[in-house]
Amino acid sequence: MDRLEQEIRDTSKGMTPIVKTITRFAIGIIVIFGAYIILYGHLTPGGGFAGGVILASSYVLLTLAFGKDMALSKMGNTAASILDNSGALAFVVIGLLGFTGGYFFYNFLPKGEQFQLFSAGFIPLLNIAIGVKVTASLFAIFMALSIFGRFIYQAAEGEERESEE
Template sequence: MDNLENEIRDTNKGMTSIVKTIVRYVMGIIVIFGAYIVLYGHLTPGGGFAGGVILASAYVILTLAFGRELALGKMSNTAASVLDNLGALAFIVIGILGFTAGAFFLNFLAKGEQFRLFSAGIIPLCNIAIGIKVTASLFAIFIALSIFGRFIYQMTDVEESGGEE
Protein backbone atom coordinates (compact mmCIF):
# COMPACT_ATOMS: atom_id res chain seq x y z
CA MET A 1 0.00 0.00 0.00
CA ASP A 2 2.91 2.35 0.67
CA ASN A 3 3.95 2.20 -2.95
CA LEU A 4 0.50 3.20 -4.06
CA GLU A 5 0.50 6.01 -1.51
CA ASN A 6 3.84 7.34 -2.72
CA GLU A 7 2.73 7.04 -6.29
CA ILE A 8 -0.42 9.00 -5.67
CA ARG A 9 1.33 11.59 -3.51
CA ASP A 10 3.70 12.34 -6.32
CA THR A 11 1.04 12.72 -8.97
CA ASN A 12 -1.27 15.69 -9.25
CA LYS A 13 -4.32 13.79 -7.98
CA GLY A 14 -6.18 15.17 -4.96
CA MET A 15 -5.33 18.42 -3.21
CA THR A 16 -2.04 20.31 -2.71
CA SER A 17 0.93 18.81 -0.89
CA ILE A 18 0.18 20.99 2.19
CA VAL A 19 -3.17 19.28 2.63
CA LYS A 20 -1.69 15.87 1.91
CA THR A 21 1.06 16.28 4.51
CA ILE A 22 -1.34 17.48 7.21
CA VAL A 23 -3.77 14.66 6.43
CA ARG A 24 -0.94 12.14 6.79
CA TYR A 25 -0.17 13.50 10.26
CA VAL A 26 -3.76 13.68 11.58
CA MET A 27 -4.96 10.47 9.95
CA GLY A 28 -3.71 8.13 12.64
CA ILE A 29 -4.99 10.36 15.41
CA ILE A 30 -8.48 10.47 13.91
CA VAL A 31 -8.60 6.70 13.55
CA ILE A 32 -7.38 6.13 17.10
CA PHE A 33 -9.88 8.64 18.45
CA GLY A 34 -12.72 7.00 16.52
CA ALA A 35 -11.75 3.57 17.77
CA TYR A 36 -11.54 4.92 21.31
CA ILE A 37 -15.05 6.39 21.09
CA VAL A 38 -16.40 3.05 19.84
CA LEU A 39 -14.59 0.87 22.39
CA TYR A 40 -15.30 3.09 25.40
CA GLY A 41 -18.92 3.63 24.38
CA HIS A 42 -20.24 1.93 27.51
CA LEU A 43 -18.09 4.06 29.84
CA THR A 44 -17.86 7.55 28.37
CA PRO A 45 -20.10 9.67 26.12
CA GLY A 46 -20.20 8.40 22.57
CA GLY A 47 -20.63 4.88 21.32
CA GLY A 48 -20.98 2.93 18.12
CA PHE A 49 -22.66 5.61 16.04
CA ALA A 50 -20.52 8.58 17.10
CA GLY A 51 -17.29 6.59 16.79
CA GLY A 52 -18.38 5.14 13.47
CA VAL A 53 -19.00 8.63 12.10
CA ILE A 54 -15.49 9.69 13.18
CA LEU A 55 -13.94 6.62 11.55
CA ALA A 56 -15.92 7.21 8.37
CA SER A 57 -14.82 10.85 8.34
CA ALA A 58 -11.19 9.62 8.33
CA TYR A 59 -11.91 7.84 5.07
CA VAL A 60 -13.72 10.88 3.72
CA ILE A 61 -10.72 13.12 4.47
CA LEU A 62 -8.47 10.56 2.80
CA THR A 63 -10.66 10.63 -0.30
CA LEU A 64 -10.72 14.42 -0.40
CA ALA A 65 -6.98 14.82 0.03
CA PHE A 66 -5.61 11.96 -2.07
CA GLY A 67 -8.43 11.17 -4.49
CA ARG A 68 -10.82 8.28 -4.67
CA GLU A 69 -8.36 5.63 -5.89
CA LEU A 70 -6.31 5.61 -2.69
CA ALA A 71 -9.36 5.49 -0.41
CA LEU A 72 -10.89 2.67 -2.43
CA GLY A 73 -7.56 0.85 -2.15
CA LYS A 74 -7.93 0.97 1.63
CA MET A 75 -11.57 -0.11 1.56
CA SER A 76 -13.23 -1.00 -1.73
CA ASN A 77 -16.91 -0.35 -2.25
CA THR A 78 -17.61 -4.09 -2.19
CA ALA A 79 -15.77 -4.38 1.13
CA ALA A 80 -17.76 -1.41 2.46
CA SER A 81 -21.02 -3.05 1.46
CA VAL A 82 -20.04 -6.39 3.01
CA LEU A 83 -18.88 -4.77 6.26
CA ASP A 84 -22.05 -2.71 6.35
CA ASN A 85 -24.22 -5.82 6.19
CA LEU A 86 -21.98 -7.80 8.54
CA GLY A 87 -22.17 -5.08 11.18
CA ALA A 88 -25.95 -4.93 11.04
CA LEU A 89 -26.23 -8.71 11.02
CA ALA A 90 -23.87 -9.02 14.00
CA PHE A 91 -26.02 -6.56 15.96
CA ILE A 92 -29.20 -8.57 15.30
CA VAL A 93 -27.42 -11.86 16.05
CA ILE A 94 -26.30 -10.45 19.43
CA GLY A 95 -29.93 -9.54 20.08
CA ILE A 96 -31.20 -12.97 19.05
CA LEU A 97 -28.52 -14.72 21.14
CA GLY A 98 -30.24 -13.14 24.12
CA PHE A 99 -32.98 -15.76 23.63
CA THR A 100 -30.52 -18.39 24.87
CA ALA A 101 -30.75 -16.76 28.27
CA GLY A 102 -34.45 -15.97 28.11
CA ALA A 103 -35.25 -12.72 26.32
CA PHE A 104 -34.54 -10.71 23.19
CA PHE A 105 -31.52 -8.40 23.74
CA LEU A 106 -30.99 -9.80 27.21
CA ASN A 107 -27.49 -8.96 28.46
CA PHE A 108 -26.40 -12.57 28.83
CA LEU A 109 -22.65 -12.11 29.24
CA ALA A 110 -20.87 -11.54 32.55
CA LYS A 111 -21.08 -7.86 33.53
CA GLY A 112 -17.58 -7.70 35.04
CA GLU A 113 -16.28 -4.95 37.25
CA GLN A 114 -17.77 -1.47 36.82
CA PHE A 115 -15.86 1.19 34.82
CA ARG A 116 -13.42 -1.33 33.30
CA LEU A 117 -12.94 -1.69 29.56
CA PHE A 118 -14.01 -5.34 29.58
CA SER A 119 -17.33 -4.98 31.37
CA ALA A 120 -21.04 -4.42 30.73
CA GLY A 121 -21.64 -7.72 28.90
CA ILE A 122 -23.00 -7.34 25.37
CA ILE A 123 -22.96 -3.54 25.25
CA PRO A 124 -19.35 -3.15 23.97
CA LEU A 125 -20.02 -5.87 21.40
CA CYS A 126 -23.13 -4.01 20.21
CA ASN A 127 -21.07 -0.81 20.02
CA ILE A 128 -18.42 -2.49 17.90
CA ALA A 129 -21.07 -3.93 15.55
CA ILE A 130 -22.71 -0.52 15.19
CA GLY A 131 -19.31 1.12 14.74
CA ILE A 132 -18.44 -1.20 11.84
CA LYS A 133 -21.85 -0.72 10.28
CA VAL A 134 -21.80 3.09 10.52
CA THR A 135 -18.21 3.41 9.28
CA ALA A 136 -18.84 1.20 6.28
CA SER A 137 -22.22 2.58 5.34
CA LEU A 138 -21.25 6.26 5.64
CA PHE A 139 -18.15 5.61 3.55
CA ALA A 140 -20.24 3.70 1.02
CA ILE A 141 -22.74 6.56 0.81
CA PHE A 142 -19.91 9.05 0.30
CA ILE A 143 -18.32 6.93 -2.44
CA ALA A 144 -21.68 6.36 -4.10
CA LEU A 145 -22.38 10.09 -4.13
CA SER A 146 -18.93 10.90 -5.50
CA ILE A 147 -19.16 8.30 -8.27
CA PHE A 148 -22.70 9.39 -9.07
CA GLY A 149 -21.62 13.05 -9.05
CA ARG A 150 -18.88 12.40 -11.61
CA PHE A 151 -21.35 10.40 -13.68
CA ILE A 152 -23.68 13.40 -13.80
CA TYR A 153 -20.82 15.77 -14.72
CA GLN A 154 -19.91 13.50 -17.59
CA MET A 155 -23.52 13.38 -18.74
CA THR A 156 -23.89 17.16 -18.67
CA ASP A 157 -20.53 17.55 -20.46
CA VAL A 158 -21.71 15.28 -23.23
CA GLU A 159 -24.97 17.17 -23.53
CA GLU A 160 -23.21 20.55 -23.67
CA SER A 161 -20.70 19.47 -26.31
CA GLY A 162 -23.54 17.87 -28.25
CA GLY A 163 -25.41 21.18 -28.18
CA GLU A 164 -22.38 23.05 -29.55
CA GLU A 165 -22.11 20.77 -32.53
Protein backbone atom coordinates (compact mmCIF):
# COMPACT_ATOMS: atom_id res chain seq x y z
CA MET A 1 0.00 0.00 0.00
CA ASP A 2 2.83 2.37 0.84
CA ARG A 3 4.48 1.88 -2.49
CA LEU A 4 1.23 2.63 -4.28
CA GLU A 5 0.71 5.78 -2.21
CA GLN A 6 4.20 6.93 -3.16
CA GLU A 7 3.46 6.12 -6.77
CA ILE A 8 0.32 8.26 -6.61
CA ARG A 9 2.07 11.23 -4.96
CA ASP A 10 4.99 11.03 -7.40
CA THR A 11 4.30 13.75 -9.97
CA SER A 12 7.37 13.09 -12.12
CA LYS A 13 5.80 10.08 -13.86
CA GLY A 14 2.47 9.91 -15.61
CA MET A 15 -0.44 12.23 -14.86
CA THR A 16 -1.65 14.14 -11.80
CA PRO A 17 -2.56 12.44 -8.47
CA ILE A 18 -6.26 13.00 -9.24
CA VAL A 19 -6.09 10.88 -12.39
CA LYS A 20 -4.01 8.26 -10.59
CA THR A 21 -6.48 7.93 -7.71
CA ILE A 22 -9.45 7.59 -10.06
CA THR A 23 -7.52 5.07 -12.15
CA ARG A 24 -6.81 3.03 -9.05
CA PHE A 25 -10.54 2.62 -8.37
CA ALA A 26 -11.65 2.26 -11.98
CA ILE A 27 -9.12 -0.26 -13.16
CA GLY A 28 -10.49 -3.17 -11.16
CA ILE A 29 -13.99 -2.58 -12.52
CA ILE A 30 -12.66 -2.39 -16.08
CA VAL A 31 -10.77 -5.67 -15.70
CA ILE A 32 -13.81 -7.41 -14.20
CA PHE A 33 -16.00 -6.12 -17.03
CA GLY A 34 -13.51 -7.34 -19.64
CA ALA A 35 -13.32 -10.77 -18.03
CA TYR A 36 -17.12 -10.91 -17.90
CA ILE A 37 -17.41 -10.06 -21.59
CA ILE A 38 -14.94 -12.85 -22.43
CA LEU A 39 -16.30 -15.55 -20.12
CA TYR A 40 -19.99 -14.92 -20.92
CA GLY A 41 -19.37 -14.48 -24.64
CA HIS A 42 -21.51 -17.52 -25.49
CA LEU A 43 -24.46 -16.23 -23.46
CA THR A 44 -24.54 -12.43 -23.84
CA PRO A 45 -23.30 -10.03 -26.52
CA GLY A 46 -19.55 -9.79 -26.67
CA GLY A 47 -16.86 -12.38 -26.95
CA GLY A 48 -13.15 -12.92 -26.98
CA PHE A 49 -12.21 -10.02 -29.21
CA ALA A 50 -14.31 -7.31 -27.51
CA GLY A 51 -13.35 -8.46 -24.02
CA GLY A 52 -9.70 -8.67 -25.00
CA VAL A 53 -9.78 -5.09 -26.27
CA ILE A 54 -11.35 -3.97 -22.97
CA LEU A 55 -8.60 -5.72 -20.99
CA ALA A 56 -5.96 -4.20 -23.26
CA SER A 57 -7.46 -0.75 -22.75
CA SER A 58 -7.21 -1.23 -18.97
CA TYR A 59 -3.46 -1.65 -19.43
CA VAL A 60 -3.45 1.39 -21.73
CA LEU A 61 -5.17 3.39 -18.97
CA LEU A 62 -2.52 2.20 -16.53
CA THR A 63 0.21 3.34 -18.92
CA LEU A 64 -1.35 6.75 -19.50
CA ALA A 65 -1.99 7.44 -15.80
CA PHE A 66 1.06 5.94 -14.11
CA GLY A 67 3.70 5.97 -16.84
CA LYS A 68 5.27 3.10 -18.68
CA ASP A 69 7.28 1.61 -15.78
CA MET A 70 4.15 0.74 -13.81
CA ALA A 71 2.46 -0.89 -16.80
CA LEU A 72 5.59 -2.76 -17.83
CA SER A 73 5.96 -4.11 -14.31
CA LYS A 74 2.43 -5.57 -14.64
CA MET A 75 2.95 -6.98 -18.13
CA GLY A 76 6.38 -6.71 -19.67
CA ASN A 77 7.13 -7.05 -23.33
CA THR A 78 8.34 -10.62 -23.01
CA ALA A 79 5.21 -11.57 -21.09
CA ALA A 80 3.07 -9.94 -23.76
CA SER A 81 4.85 -11.89 -26.50
CA ILE A 82 4.47 -15.16 -24.62
CA LEU A 83 0.75 -14.54 -23.92
CA ASP A 84 0.14 -13.54 -27.53
CA ASN A 85 1.79 -16.66 -28.90
CA SER A 86 0.21 -19.00 -26.37
CA GLY A 87 -3.25 -17.59 -27.11
CA ALA A 88 -2.83 -18.26 -30.83
CA LEU A 89 -1.37 -21.69 -30.08
CA ALA A 90 -4.24 -22.59 -27.75
CA PHE A 91 -6.76 -21.65 -30.46
CA VAL A 92 -5.13 -23.96 -33.00
CA VAL A 93 -4.65 -26.77 -30.45
CA ILE A 94 -8.33 -26.68 -29.50
CA GLY A 95 -9.16 -26.83 -33.20
CA LEU A 96 -6.83 -29.80 -33.66
CA LEU A 97 -8.36 -31.58 -30.67
CA GLY A 98 -11.54 -31.69 -32.74
CA PHE A 99 -9.94 -34.56 -34.67
CA THR A 100 -10.79 -36.76 -31.68
CA GLY A 101 -14.41 -36.43 -32.81
CA GLY A 102 -13.87 -36.42 -36.55
CA TYR A 103 -12.81 -33.13 -38.11
CA PHE A 104 -11.00 -29.84 -37.54
CA PHE A 105 -12.91 -27.56 -35.12
CA TYR A 106 -15.30 -30.33 -34.13
CA ASN A 107 -17.09 -29.33 -30.91
CA PHE A 108 -15.76 -32.26 -28.91
CA LEU A 109 -16.83 -31.19 -25.41
CA PRO A 110 -20.32 -31.94 -24.02
CA LYS A 111 -22.84 -29.25 -24.92
CA GLY A 112 -24.30 -28.91 -21.45
CA GLU A 113 -27.51 -27.13 -20.58
CA GLN A 114 -28.27 -23.98 -22.54
CA PHE A 115 -27.99 -20.60 -20.72
CA GLN A 116 -25.55 -22.10 -18.20
CA LEU A 117 -22.02 -20.76 -17.80
CA PHE A 118 -20.51 -24.20 -18.50
CA SER A 119 -22.22 -24.94 -21.76
CA ALA A 120 -21.68 -24.77 -25.51
CA GLY A 121 -18.73 -27.16 -25.55
CA PHE A 122 -15.42 -25.59 -26.53
CA ILE A 123 -16.78 -22.13 -27.41
CA PRO A 124 -15.86 -20.58 -24.01
CA LEU A 125 -12.36 -22.05 -24.30
CA LEU A 126 -11.92 -20.51 -27.75
CA ASN A 127 -13.21 -17.20 -26.38
CA ILE A 128 -10.63 -17.28 -23.58
CA ALA A 129 -7.84 -18.09 -26.04
CA ILE A 130 -8.80 -15.19 -28.31
CA GLY A 131 -9.21 -12.87 -25.31
CA VAL A 132 -5.71 -13.60 -23.98
CA LYS A 133 -4.23 -13.20 -27.44
CA VAL A 134 -5.98 -9.90 -28.20
CA THR A 135 -5.16 -8.44 -24.75
CA ALA A 136 -1.45 -9.18 -25.07
CA SER A 137 -1.04 -8.21 -28.70
CA LEU A 138 -2.94 -4.92 -28.56
CA PHE A 139 -1.12 -3.83 -25.42
CA ALA A 140 2.24 -4.72 -26.97
CA ILE A 141 1.35 -2.72 -30.07
CA PHE A 142 0.33 0.24 -27.95
CA MET A 143 3.62 0.12 -26.05
CA ALA A 144 5.63 -0.15 -29.24
CA LEU A 145 3.78 2.72 -30.92
CA SER A 146 3.57 5.11 -27.97
CA ILE A 147 7.13 4.74 -26.79
CA PHE A 148 8.35 5.03 -30.33
CA GLY A 149 6.41 8.32 -30.48
CA ARG A 150 8.02 9.50 -27.24
CA PHE A 151 11.39 8.86 -28.81
CA ILE A 152 10.63 11.19 -31.69
CA TYR A 153 9.35 13.83 -29.28
CA GLN A 154 12.45 13.68 -27.09
CA ALA A 155 14.71 13.80 -30.12
CA ALA A 156 12.96 16.95 -31.32
CA GLU A 157 13.26 18.48 -27.84
CA GLY A 158 16.97 17.68 -27.80
CA GLU A 159 17.41 19.43 -31.12
CA GLU A 160 15.77 22.57 -29.78
CA ARG A 161 17.95 22.52 -26.69
CA GLU A 162 21.08 22.12 -28.80
CA SER A 163 20.16 25.01 -31.07
CA GLU A 164 19.53 27.22 -28.04
CA GLU A 165 22.96 26.44 -26.68
